Amino acid sequence: MTRLTNHLIIISFDCLSALDYPILKDLPHFQTILKNGTYVEKVETIYPSVTYPCHATIVTGNYPNRHGVINNTLLQPGNPSPDWNWYRDCIHGTTLYDEAKLANLTTAALLWPVTGKANIDYNMPEIFANRPWQNQILVSLMNGTPSFQLELNKCFGHIRKGLKQPELDDFVLESTVHTIKTKKPNLVMVHFTDLDTQRHEHGFSSTEAIAAIHRHNLRLGRILEAIYEAGIYENSTVVALGDHSALDENKAVNLNVLLHKKNFITTNAKGKVINWLAYCKSCDGSAYIYINDKQDSATIKEVKQLVDSLLDDPDSGIEQVLTGDQAAAKGADGSCAFMLEASHGYYFLEDIEGEYIKTISREDAAADKKYTLACHGYSPEKEDYGTILMAVGKGINQTTLPSIRLIDEGPTFARLLGVSLGNTDGRVVEEMLTI
Known part of the structure; x- marks a missing residue:
């Protein structure tokens, strides 16, 4: 050549x-x-x-x-x-x-x-x-x-x-x-x-x-x-x-807070994760939800019900939910159970304690790199x-x-x-x- x-x-x-x-x-x-x-x-x-x-x-x-x-x-x-x-x-x-x-x-x-x-x-x-x-x-x-x-x-x-x-x-x-x-x-x-x-x-x-x-x-x-x-x-x-x-945002979605409350994530007295059935892995403007045991149909069903209920809420910060197969069709990781797309103005973090939705201030962004005022990771669409x-x-x-x-x-x-x-x-x- x-x-x-x-x-x-x-x-x-x-x-x-x-x-x-x-x-x-x-x-x-x-x-x-x-x-x-x-x-x-x-x-x-x-x-x-x-x-x-x-x-x-x-x-x-x-x-x-x-x-x-x-x-x-x-x-x-x-x-x-x-x-x-x-x-x-x-x-x-x-x-x-x-x-x-x-x-x-x-x-x-x-x-x-x-x-x-x-x-x-x-x-x-x-x-x-x-x-x-x-x-x-x-x-x-x-x-x-x-x-x-x-x-x-x-x-x-x-x-x-x-x-x-x-x-x-x-x-x-x-x-x-x-x-x-x-x-x-x-x-x-x-x-x-x-x-x-x-x-x-x-x-x-x-x-x-x-x-x-x-x-x-x-x-x-x-x-x-x-x-x-x-x-x-x-x-x-x-x-x-x-x-x-990149897209401007000032609200962080912490789905793991809900997963923790529903016992899909278990922590010890110091807040350290000791076991998890389902976990939300941030990609900033999108996120993967992984199931620890892919054969755990009960957990998959319960998590699906949870994310579907959030999708119906205009203030949940979630714009779209994909299955693993749908994620793979877009070139993403098909081994996830679900893939979430954030709404405009939102992105994902992995906090387990605290608020489900955290509003990010300029002071937050200046103090801690995990807090941002614009990010990427969103769908190319x-x-x-x-x-x-x-x-x-x-x-x-x-x-x-x-x-x-x-x-x-x-x-x-x-x-x-x-x-x-x-x-x-x-x-x-x-x-x-x-x-």
């Missing part, structure tokens, strides 16, 4: 929305891509539309129930900080970076989700210390490329303030620029989360979110400049994309919920496309590099390529 580009740089601006286009079109570095390459007006995301499943979809071309990353975090009932799908082994099947390596191409990933312990030449995975005894730098080193990360931390570690934004993205930017100029990889995948953070904490159209978009414009400019300085611009392709959009893609450079047509799907991105990126992801849910978007 003919390779269309020698260097593919994929920049993921987490939570970049199709609704951001009126801002992007007036920013100079985004203008460079929009005026000279392909612009996709709306990219249909996946279900649930949360970061880790989305990024696994981008590199596989498959829906979550096929690539295996069906949520950000693992099902660990009662754990206030469950572990995430950090590791490459969480993904079933091949990936864009695996196929690039098989083709003897060099690869780099900077805070790209689900790349812990991946076979990537220059890898700084997105993984954080999730236990009190863990050290952030050591956790990263152990799960990526140690020498590469030590080099980056030595040069740019002073920029970072833990996981705080915008300093984290500033560190990632300098690391990306350095990697492009010194390593010149054939595939670079970089993930920026500044905008996502600001939208969670302050709201979709907040001043803070708009400021993050402007910072992303400057970051994009620095990356374009680095490609020029590396002497590879004429043989490079740059893709800027979002993984999902929600109105005004598309994300965006733009690409420029070698192998890219100058065109505007009305829509593609997130599952189409991976096969298209593979075609640019002259490799294949095999039989995928998505297709190669030939309209954007100079095939």
